[in-house]
Amino acid sequence: MTPVTFNDNARVGGNSARRRGGTVAAIGGGTVGIGAIAVLLFSLFTGTDLTGSLGGQQAAGPGSGGEEIAACETGRDANSDDACRLAAASLNIDQFWAERLEGYREPQLVIVDQATGSSCGTASNSTGPFYCPPDETVFVDPTFFSILRAQYDTTAGPLAQLYVLAHEYGHHVQNLTGVFEQYPNNGSGPDSNGVRTELQADCYAGAWVAAAGDQVDENGTPYLQPPTQREITDALSAASAVGDDHIQAESGGVVNPESFTHGSSEQRTRWFDVGYDSGVNACDTFAVPAENL
Numbered sequence: 001m002t003p004v005t006f007n008d009n010a011r012v013g014g015n016s017a018r019r020r021g022g023t024v025a026a027i028g029g030g031t032v033g034i035g036a037i038a039v040l041l042f043s044l045f046t047g048t049d050l051t052g053s054l055g056g057q058q059a060a061g062p063g064s065g066g067e068e069i070a071a072c073e074t075g076r077d078a079n080s081d082d083a084c085r086l087a088a089a090s091l092n093i094d095q096f097w098a099e100r101l102e103g104y105r106e107p108q109l110v111i112v113d114q115a116t117g118s119s120c121g122t123a124s125n126s127t128g129p130f131y132c133p134p135d136e137t138v139f140v141d142p143t144f145f146s147i148l149r150a151q152y153d154t155t156a157g158p159l160a161q162l163y164v165l166a167h168e169y170g171h172h173v174q175n176l177t178g179v180f181e182q183y184p185n186n187g188s189g190p191d192s193n194g195v196r197t198e199l200q201a202d203c204y205a206g207a208w209v210a211a212a213g214d215q216v217d218e219n220g221t222p223y224l225q226p227p228t229q230r231e232i233t234d235a236l237s238a239a240s241a242v243g244d245d246h247i248q249a250e251s252g253g254v255v256n257p258e259s260f261t262h263g264s265s266e267q268r269t270r271w272f273d274v275g276y277d278s279g280v281n282a283c284d285t286f287a288v289p290a291e292n293l
Helices: 034-046 075-080 082-098 143-151 158-177 193-210 229-241 244-250 265-278
Strands: 018-021 108-113 130-132 137-140
Touching: 075 082, 082 108, 082 158, 130 158, 137 158, 158 193, 158 229, 193 229, 193 265, 229 265
Parallel strands: 018 108, 108 137
Antiparallel strands: 130 137
């Protein structure tokens, strides 16, 4: 697969991402079966740690500080390293939202090294990427993508990784705009606030992908070359893989829409497309009747 390509000479060293952690978070002795992968996939977009049975050792309590991402100065660096790619993309996504949301403030991005604490619980490759509202921080352990590539039927390629990041930044936007307060958790189900919240974040991610080649560094050099159709297909595959129905089927259970918290595979890919085709203003999933969600 052709990777998402940062322009080699783009300047990405101004990112504020930090690497934090160091507590080992082994997963079941290093072997992840289908059931465990289903848990990991669920955690990928939920920010909910369902991995207590996977044997991970967890760090305790929120951490602070952290180190800069080493050797992450140019687009060439971002093309060759997952951690730098995520750190570089944070510049791109922040610029995207600063142009569209008055009063936007950047979240902190923490690149997790094995495991670290947050106000929302442990961040590790077991919990998957998540956004923690009290900390206004996105946590990502890049080794999570290696696990998916090695042991599950997904490429988890570069654009899929950045789609995950853009989805979590979408939750930050929801936090800033009061979505979490206006539409609090009201339980599970195909019409639940949780499903609508996640689909809106998918839509925001699609809107960012469509504009991913537009943001520029301090010299006017675009950070990214426009994504190819093949890369977009990979991102859509990732969205489909974390649909509630797909996760339930892969874990050997019965598909039960009344237990949905994030939406079906079809919904997640469709709302990505809505954002991609029409931009962030088309992403009000809370205004859509249940039958059209």
